[in-house]
Amino acid sequence: MYCNFSISSLLTTKKRPMRERKTSLPSSFIESQKEIIIFRLSKYKDRKRIEDELKARDVSEYTLYKQKEVVPHLKRILRVIEETPQSYGVCISCGGDIEISHLKLIPTALLCKACM
Numbered sequence: 001m002y003c004n005f006s007i008s009s010l011l012t013t014k015k016r017p018m019r020e021r022k023t024s025l026p027s028s029f030i031e032s033q034k035e036i037i038i039f040r041l042s043k044y045k046d047r048k049r050i051e052d053e054l055k056a057r058d059v060s061e062y063t064l065y066k067q068k069e070v071v072p073h074l075k076r077i078l079r080v081i082e083e084t085p086q087s088y089g090v091c092i093s094c095g096g097d098i099e100i101s102h103l104k105l106i107p108t109a110l111l112c113k114a115c116m
Contacts, residue, residue, distance in 0.1 A: 023089040024097055030088050033107045034081045040107075041074045077108045091115050 023030075044066045081088050089098045091112040098112045 022086045025089045025100065025103075027085065029100065029103075030081060030085050033088070033103060034078065036107045037074050037078050037081070041071065041078065044071050044074070073108055 077088070089100075089103055090096070091098055091114075092110045093115040094112060096112050096114070098109050102109055102113060
């Protein structure tokens with residue numbers, strides 16, 4: 001079953017450009033989050049595994065969802081970390097900091113808990 005919202009819909013709700021806001025996260029934390037995101041990208045983009053699942057007719061809706069919705073989102077967050085690391089961990093709605101505990105659970109979080 002797919003989620004009721006699209007990740008891309010969250011990306012279009014920002015009030016101010018992300019580049020105007022700065023995070024208070026330590027650079028070591030941002031780098032560790034980058035590694036997690038890269039690992040997830042490699043896992044979800046494994047074409048050989050997906051092709052094998054397709055041949056075996058064992059592709060779940062969840063796998064297709066990951067490829068269609070999650071991979072582009074992971075790529076976008078990775079690009080943010082690489083190009084403007086100071087904007088990672090900043091809520092796209094209110095401009096406040098996203099809590100580290102929330103980012104540890106969801107490295108690609110775009111919203112703080114108050115804006116969710």
